Amino acid sequence: MARRTVDIAFAGPRIAVFLDGCFWHGCPEHATSPKANAEWWRAKLDRNVVRDGRRASTWPLKAGR
Numbered sequence: 088m089a090r091r092t093v094d095i096a097f098a099g100p101r102i103a104v105f106l107d108g109c110f111w112h113g114c115p116e117h118a119t120s121p122k123a124n125a126e127w128w129r130a131k132l133d134r135n136v137v138r139d140g141r142r143a144s145t146w147p148l149k150a151g152r
Contacts, residue, residue: 111132
């Protein structure tokens with residue numbers, strides 16, 4: 088599985104920030120659709136949903152964490 092890139096990095100304290108949210112993951116309840124360049128965004132967000140499905144299937148189940 089390809090390694091995910093960091094959205095924001097703080098090199099000094101070695102902190103990586105990953106921006107996640109309903110928009111990026113195509114949440115059917117909360118996501119919105121951009122009006123500008125709508126076709127490009129739809130394809131991009133659809134790829135995110137597919138990637139999320141693949142990635143989630145590789146995560147180990149850790150109950151209670």
